[in-house]
Amino acid sequence: MHTANIYDVVISGAGMAGSALAHALSGSGLKVALLDAGGARADARASFDDRAIALAWNSRKVLESLGLWQHLQAEAEPIKQVHISDRGHFGFARLHHQDVACEALGYVVPARVLGTVLHTGLSALDGIDLIAAAELSGFQRIDGLIQLHIKTAEQAMSLQTRLLLAADGDRSLIREQGGFRLRDWHYDQAAVVCNVQTALPHQQIAYERFAGKGPLAMLPMSQNRSAMVWTVPQTSVADVLQMNDSDFIQASQKRFGFRLGRFQRVGQRHSYPLSMRVVEKPAQAGIILLGNAAHTLHPVAGQGFNLGLRDVAAVHELLLQHGSGDAAIGAESMMQAYLQQRQLDLQLTGVATDMLVRLFTNPLSPLKMARNGALLALDLIPGLRSGVARAGMGLLGRSSLLSRGMRHEI
């Protein structure tokens, strides 16, 4: 057993949220450890796979402040327009980047590329001790500190920290052992994702097509490919994955239609079970949950990581205000301040995403009429359009220091 080291902050989990947070806290003067059960390489982590991630405009600003955007830019396809429609019905809506006077509503990047950028240089970050292939197996509170028990292939070790930041994903051990209350919904759906080569250029339009049993999104990617995210009932996933390419093209084209011409080629398919989990109070007794540990959303609105980056920005700001070695790090006042900053955004984004899924998968005729009316209204009313676009861009509410380009100043 090693002697215990005392850190200001330990981040458990170096996925998208945890590694972004490590970049944010480097050079802050805080003594930080970042540990992850996976290896040192990004491709050892499950979420840096073939999925495409839609980054909201606000996330671009945060990544710019962290000095990471410049490395992502070449692979980031701008979303200039979002087109939302309901298959077989009259209503549709379009959100334009001009509605909000920004060069794009957001960007699409491959998760793998995002992972490489987040992980490059992680081990050399100023003030961050990276402990890779190290799994947190438990923790306990001792004299105002949190003692962590960690297992590596060679040894067991323990660390102490004033503040434990749980970025350990949707099956968070910290959430479970910390007794955080969770609200969860199951949709009995899965997302089937793959890349698609289409006959017509996507013109930087992201399509969200609601079709009977689940939405089908096509996100614009570089080299004129689109990333398909098709939500199917859990009972059909195996069939959809096993179809040969030509049957899959036919079935998905039937759902989506021909706005992008014929689907010519599809890449490898992967599936993800979908549910929604939101922790009621993500900060208590020296622990803050962030990213998927605090909220797992249906990917219909592409908000999961964007919401996680807003958690990261809030934690960064609170820690900057409290400073290194300050007794207030991890104190109740800090927990309350975090909740005050984050709870409304977390609840609103969770509820809005859930409503979207339920509204557009409900077969009742009055609801179909109502949602088509809503889409038409959205298309026709500029104020409503810009409001919805700003929500999707992560621009509602208070803007963080990181989204304003301020990394080390208050």
Ligand SMILES: Cc1cc2nc3c(=O)[nH]c(=O)nc-3n(C[C@H](O)[C@H](O)[C@H](O)COP(=O)(O)OP(=O)(O)OC[C@H]3O[C@@H](n4cnc5c(N)ncnc54)[C@H](O)[C@@H]3O)c2cc1C
């Ligand atoms: C199909 C699909 C499409 C999506 N599309 C979008 C999108 O367009 N836009 C968007 O914003 N979001 C999207 N998301 C959501 C996004 O992928 C997640 O929000 C994001 O991956 C969560 O990152 P995280 O760091 O919180 O968790 P993870 O990436 O899961 O990272 C958790 C990390 O914790 C580590 N870990 C776990 N347990 C331990 C332990 N006990 N000890 C040490 N380490 C541990 C793991 O090794 C892992 O590295 C999508 C999700 C899916 C499934």
